[in-house]
Amino acid sequence: MSLADENADETNPYLRDPPTDFDPVEDLSEDEAREQVALLREAIREHDRRYYVENDPIIADRTYDALFTRLQDLEDEFGLAHPDSPTRSVGGEPIEEFETAEHVAPMLSIDASGDPDDVREFDERVRRELRERGGASADEHAAEVDYVCEPKFDGVSMEFVYEDGSLERAVTRGDGREGDDVTHNARTIGSVPHRLHGDYPEFLAVRGEVYMPKDAFQEHNRERIERGEEPFANPRNATAGTIRQLDPSIVAERPLDVFFFDVLDASDLEDSHRAELERFPDWGLRVNDRVAVVDDVTGAIDYRDRMLDARDDLPYEIDGVVIKVDDREAREELGRTARHDRWAYAYKFPARSEVTTIADVAVQIGRTGRVTPVALLDPVDVGGVTVSRASLHNPEEIAAKNVNVGDTVRVQRAGDVIPYVAEVVEKGSDGHYELPDRCPVCDSPIERDGPMAFCTGGLACDAQLRRSIEYYASDDGLDLEGLGEKSVRQLVDSGLVGSVADLYELDREALTELDGWGETSAENLLAEIDESREPPLADFLSALGIPHVGPATARELAREFGTFEAFREAAVADPDRLEGVDEIGETVAEQIHDFFTSEANAEAVDAILEHVSPRETDVEAGGDELDGLTFVFTGSLEGVTRSEAQATVEAHGANATGSVSGNTDYLVVGENPGATKREDAEANDVPIVDENEFRELLAARGIDLE
CATH class of the missing domain: 1.10.287.610 (Helix hairpin bin)
Structure with a gap:
């Protein structure tokens, strides 16, 4: 009771x-x-x-x-x-992997169409088969059929099994016969009762749809963007990605919800689907308030049209409606095919195309502090791709287009890749969106520079810090293979790394205490970091992330100045001299000057230089013996660092890049190599050589690696 x-x-x-x-x-x-x-x-x-x-x-x-x-x-x-306690909703210990569980009853797919004629054919088949099974002739009056009409939720379908009122397990749909046991995660969803209420059956298996509400999805995506993470494409992807997390505490932090909509099996079955749904709330199972019962197919089609009109105002995503025969005995008579139940049909909505509504605007902070406003959209189909965000470029363009939250806009994709807001189709707001005065990540002032805006926090801003570390370790930087986006975020969030310089103070014990880090991965990363202490000057200049100074410009600067000290002195005291370097004009020279005269950046660079000694560039010592060749290195070399090997081949006319492609001539593999580059080399038929073979290749051209 x-x-x-x-x-x-x-x-x-x-x-x-x-x-x-x-x-x-x-x-x-x-x-x-x-x-x-x-x-x-x-x-x-x-x-x-x-x-x-x-x-x-x-x-x-x-x-x-x-x-x-x-x-x-x-x-x-x-x-x-206790497993049934409401406190289990805050999560538990991470698990290693999901167990597979068989469903109580098949969780089949639903036959579907967006054509009303197909829906009428479904109705005709249902009535005909029920009439024939009841012994009536084709000339007699058609069977009477009531339909229960429900929204077709765009989420993740799951089976929830209750024994003696207690949640025994929750299983994803999987292949319809068995799925992943995600009970630990399901317990963290507030609307999933751990125990049933009222006069419930001793055994109950129900089907529900786990989903992420639209407002919560946009807020979650906003937070991901502002943390520098990739946002989810749509609420369904966000839900699916969340429910299969191995750490229940992560699931508990994300805004999932559920509607229950069908009985798969029970110790006490009702005669009709509507009677089951009426009892669900008494048991503590949440049902959707848009469910309706109709007595013919015309009523079902009208229901779908009403839901299509209401679609944009609903707090959850739906992509159609589901029409189900109400009577349970009739359902049993109609049966099922190998793939779908013959008593249910989905009447789909047309896909949203190009025109959608801006639900919110997030502010993304780039590596250099550039502020990019990103429109968070009600998901829309653009060229066959579901799009849930689009660039608004900069404050000047926002003002020119007079775009704001609540506006209906047309979305296009630049070069079929980057979505952007092309125009406002219908104003749903007053005026245009204004950037915040302060950075949402570090609370530093945001300042305008012409049409652009920048966070003034520099490397004191976590968003810029993470991206700076990622760039420092990237192919265009010092090529530290063990430091990707995920591992950098983990190091920053754990407090182990608060600056680029902190990378050089990491220790093995602290690394192995992090989730997913073992002795080998920790030692490999530390070895990579140690090898980067004496990088070629060009690599170091590129790794710092100076605006407009990528690998090519960094090489030109290294050739011009030879040492980091000479370059930095010119950047601070004589920026006009920078303009004499190829590909550097007044604007780039000014950006370099601003970078090194920033107090925060100067302190960050000084801290790095306590651990790193960029090698002097001596272009006269080189030649063109390796002209036209491209090398990629992975793993540790004996006698020389990987950076030294890269500098050697570059000094003799070759290119040394950080990633393998079809244009790579050799992948040089040392001790403890990364798996990705080897796999890429095999996929692109790139020759793989060890250190001895690499030395022999150089010696054949008169080059000494020592």
Whole structure:
């Protein structure tokens, strides 16, 4: 029986106007703790049901938080944790991999079409087959059929199995016969009850759709963009990517929700689908409030048209409606094919194409501090690709197009790659979007420079810091193979790295304490970092991420100045001299000058130089013996560092790049090489040579590697 009964207030003090001034945990006996835990669990489950199912909470959010925290404290102090406890919604320990579980009943796909004639054919087949199975002739009156019409949610379909009212397992649809057991993750979703309410069946397997609400999706994408992470393409991808996380605590942080919409099996089945749905809320299972029952196919088609009109106003994504035969006995008679149930049909919506609404605007901070406003869109099809974000380029263009949140816009793709807002089709707002005055990442002032805007935080801004470290370690920098986007974020978020210079102070023990790091990967990374302490000057200049100074310009600067000290002195005191270098004009020279006169950047560079000594460039010592060849290096070499080997081949006319392509002539493999470059070489038929073979290749051209 639910706590919502009349005398529930007398039996549980934590339902209405609950006290939150609890006695200290240490003052309770174990029996008193157990009693309070039982009452808190019961009350919190009821509050969850009222919040998620009834949309009728009876306590404030902060009061709920106080009850929840008290329950956590008691469970932790007295060792009373339990799988059914509401506290499991905050996640648990990461798992190594998902187990596979067989479904109670097949979770088949749904036959679908966007053509109303196909829907009418479905209805005709249903009525004909039911009439014939009932013994009626073709001339007799058609079978009477009621349909339950539901929104077709664009999420992740799952099976939820309850035994004696307790959530036993949650399984993804998979191939329809079996899927991944994601129970640990499902428990973190607030609208998934750990225990059922009311007079529930002893055994119940229900089908539900896990989804991410549109507003929550846009907010989550905004946060990802501002953290420098890649946003999700649409809510379904975000949901699928979340539900299969191996760490339940990550799932708990993401805004997932669920609608329950079908009984797969139960110890006590109802006669009709509508009767089942009516009982779901009593059991604590959330159902959609847009479900309707119609008595003919015309009503079903009208329902679909109404839902299409309402689509943009719904807080969740749908891509059509599902039309189901209501009567359970009729369903059994109609049966199923190998792929889909014959008693259900999906009437799909046409794909949104090019025109959509701007739901929000996120601010992306680049490596150099450049601020790029990004429009977060209601997902739309553009050239066969689902697009959920588009560049707004810069403040000047935003003003010129008069674009803002709430506007209906046309989205195009530049060169079939980068989506951008081409024009406003219909204004849904006043005026145009204005950039914030301060950086959303570091709170430093944002300043305008012509049509552009920049965060003034420099390397003190986490967004710029992460991207600076990524660039420092990239192919265009010092080519540290063990440092990609994910590992850099992990190092920064863990506090191990707060600057580029901190890379050189990492130790093996600290690395191996991070998730996913073992002895070998830690040692390989540390060896790579150690090898980068004496890089060629050109590589070091490129790695610093100076605006407009990529590998080609860095080589020209290295040839011109020879040493880092000479280059830096010119950059600070005599920027006019920079303009004498090929490909450097007044604007680039000014950017280089600004970079080195920035106090934050100067301190960051000085800190790096405490660990790194860029080698002097001596172009006269080289030649053209390797002219036209391209080398890529991976792993550690004996006797020389990888950077020294790269400098040697470049001094003799070759190119040394960081990634393998069809234009690569040789991949040189040392000790503990990365797997990716070897795989790329094999895929592109690039010759792979070890260090001895590399030395022999050089010696044959009169080049000594020592």
